[in-house]
Amino acid sequence: MSEAVAHESLSAEDAKFFQQEGYLVLPGFIEPDFNSRLITEVDELMAHREAKDHRHLVSYKEMGLLTSHLPLMEKLEVLMGGRFSMHHIHSARHGAGNGGVNWHQDYEQYPQTNRSHLMVHIFYYLNGLNGEIGDLLVLPKSQNMIIANGGLKLFGTQDLPGSLCVEDLTPGSAIIVHSGVWHARRPKPGGEDRPRYFIDVSYCQHGVLWPAYGNHMDEINQTALESGLGRDGRYDYVYDASHFYERGPIREQFEKMNEGSLALKLKGIG
Numbered sequence: 001m002s003e004a005v006a007h008e009s010l011s012a013e014d015a016k017f018f019q020q021e022g023y024l025v026l027p028g029f030i031e032p033d034f035n036s037r038l039i040t041e042v043d044e045l046m047a048h049r050e051a052k053d054h055r056h057l058v059s060y061k062e063m064g065l066l067t068s069h070l071p072l073m074e075k076l077e078v079l080m081g082g083r084f085s086m087h088h089i090h091s092a093r094h095g096a097g098n099g100g101v102n103w104h105q106d107y108e109q110y111p112q113t114n115r116s117h118l119m120v121h122i123f124y125y126l127n128g129l130n131g132e133i134g135d136l137l138v139l140p141k142s143q144n145m146i147i148a149n150g151g152l153k154l155f156g157t158q159d160l161p162g163s164l165c166v167e168d169l170t171p172g173s174a175i176i177v178h179s180g181v182w183h184a185r186r187p188k189p190g191g192e193d194r195p196r197y198f199i200d201v202s203y204c205q206h207g208v209l210w211p212a213y214g215n216h217m218d219e220i221n222q223t224a225l226e227s228g229l230g231r232d233g234r235y236d237y238v239y240d241a242s243h244f245y246e247r248g249p250i251r252e253q254f255e256k257m258n259e260g261s262l263a264l265k266l267k268g269i270g
């Protein structure tokens, strides 16, 4: 994909594909210079982690900028039909022998009951995928099959009926995934001389409260805004923690009332 195409916002065709299939592959989405700066920064991050020097990822220049990367923001504005806030950014460097991840889905909701609002994960493969270390498995159209996040674990990393295996992607590729889509990482041999650079960033559509990411969202968002990631105010809303709630305090109360048909306990029903 040329840089010009990558900077256009989402086509109606792509939006429709995403809505139906639950994912959208963007080959070579990150332009090469930015991509190589990100790779360098992930190496720095790994060195910091080894030295127990833990910093918020938004405080790293390039990874911070990735969280409000303009071509992505423009696509999300179309998919979300409006505003959204960042849930988290994770960065990793997977080495040979990485154990993979069993089938799961990452939609944040407690308990899992509907898909009224959109949450997406953007998977960035900075040095692509080549069939070594781990392949991405995706089950298209699974975003609306409501199941607990870890409820698919028993399927391991085997193919499922209709699932896709993504094992060949050019460097700088991104995949926008509806967070409710079932996915896995299947371990593969090889990659001793070529670790896999992986970043995922997720965003939640405004309109409902979402379970927060950890206990430091306020601090993370403040760091992001102070670092200019809001891009002169245009994307300050991406770093707004008021769209999230802390699940811990309500868990105990909820578990007490979680019996039978929950719908009967809602005001106005029953």
Ligand SMILES: [Fe+2]
Residues within 6 Å of the ligand: 104, 105, 106, 183
């Ligand atoms: Fe995941």
